[in-house]
Amino acid sequence: MSERQTRRALPVAELVQGVQAGNRLLLARAISRVENETDDAHALLRALFPATGRAHIIGVTGAPGSGKSTLVTTLAQRYRALGLTVGIVAIDPTSPFTGGALLGDRVRMRALSGDEGVFVRSMATRGSLGGLSKTTNDVVTVLDAAGFDRILVETVGVGQAEVEIASMAHTTLVVEAPGMGDEVQAIKAGILEIADILVVNKADRPGVDKTVQALEMMLETEGSNARQLRHHGQLLAMQATADPAEEAARWAVKVLKTVSTTGDGIDDLRQRIEDHQAWLHASGEITGREQVRIAHTLENIIHAELNRRIKAHLPTEKLNGVVEAVRQRTSDPYTVASELLTQMDGRA
């Protein structure tokens, strides 16, 4: 029996046991099954789910070049120094040319290698420009069940990915770098909607004060704590049912300066994240965030299953056929869609 077959034969129960016992090899295998969406992936996630809900999940997003990877690495080192275990999920943008991930865990975060208390997984966006991989949330679930104290999810912040990460994380950091100039405008709406903490990294570079000032002005003008507790999904829409915190107990979004290469400001950032975590629990807002996270998970699962069904009913060859018929105006998209949905219903 080949190595590959041996791997396949490993039952879900053993993987679950391994993940919860801290076996890194079995954890890696479990994550691979989830990432590859194998037939038993849902059974695995279902079995792991009761053990989840303990990790503090921290989303880290921002423009490319803001030094997010180094920031995450340095932050992880500080957590380790305090005896906390850290899971890291790094979403790499997929190259539009090769289809492959632009970075890998071998390149990034070398400083963390060899430490048993850290587990790093790189994932490719797999074609959805700037978006998270559709299995990111499931990988976070596995790491949560594995007992990591902190889970850092790093992604390039462009539009949709920012919204997704806010649905997934308890605390969201938006990272900027000096020299953004007018472009602060571009990310304004996104930042205010999702940031719990704003970080100006590379703070040893010129222009840092201007960037900090611009961000602080934004916060003053628009009001901090603008984050809405809601799920932004396309399939499901929900408003968290948890009571909103009292005005007095609101979280103040602040701008912190860091230099991740030297470690300057990292302890303040770590402290601020802990303050946010404490505030989430004290204010009861943690309940709302958990609700949003669950709705997001639910939507992901439903979406994936419906996609599978539609693809089964409309394989590429058939899709090409109907698209061509529509292009030649012998059919129209509304009729085609209606026929497809009828077929799915009746299993005709």
Added chain:
Amino acid sequence: MSERQTRRALPVAELVQGVQAGNRLLLARAISRVENETDDAHALLRALFPATGRAHIIGVTGAPGSGKSTLVTTLAQRYRALGLTVGIVAIDPTSPFTGGALLGDRVRMRALSGDEGVFVRSMATRGSLGGLSKTTNDVVTVLDAAGFDRILVETVGVGQAEVEIASMAHTTLVVEAPGMGDEVQAIKAGILEIADILVVNKADRPGVDKTVQALEMMLETEGSNARQLRHHGQLLAMQATADPAEEAARWAVKVLKTVSTTGDGIDDLRQRIEDHQAWLHASGEITGREQVRIAHTLENIIHAELNRRIKAHLPTEKLNGVVEAVRQRTSDPYTVASELLTQMDGRA
């Protein structure tokens, strides 16, 4: 009978006739039905569809502050001077605070009011941060059936919206403004994947040469014409079946400078758009773009219908209930999703 009831009573056939006869009042009503997703919206779109496929659809995207609205207005005026009719769909970002659109057609594009050959419609993104409204594509279909020669679709370029607009348009303009600095990096992958023409607007401002240079360097490094003929949808995945153009016949993405307030460079831009249109037809690439556009439309329709069904099976109250059960770990998202899908299947 009230005015409102009279409107409702207007049958689809009359609307279709009105749209095709150039009746602006009926066109506005048809668009409203499509936007509001009334019960007869699909019947209306189905009836209009055979008359579509004649307009040249131009997507205009870029960062806020790049002057897209003024550019679109000026471009529309040039088309009018040539006797061409113009439909404009302007997607306004929805305010995260009020939920309303940040601009309206009364504010923008005043210069075009009173011209019967131009029709402007503003749409709000309706909560999907930076995304297109889900009915944008349907509104374009109505304008196409109404016989407009050029349709300009303007949207704020953040992540997903850029990808969507490229799926929808024949020619995609990405608009930048001087003073972007390092941030060019941030939009690099997105630009190269979708831009047919790069525009540096506000070219009378300092830093214009640096921005043009940065963009041109990007094009040189990564190779122009990187645009892939493919549909990026989540439900459907397709590769255009049209043969790729010969190497020699490839489209060269160029950087053009404009000052939309004075009109400088606008004629060159208009000419470049016409060149692209001619190239699409000469190279046969128009077929591939139409295929992508149709797949995008098809996906939109299927998606909307599935969303409707899921919401019918999982109304807010029930959703809140299951989310709470999952949060308390008395259930898990995989079981909930599976139950919901079984209910949808069996209509239990």
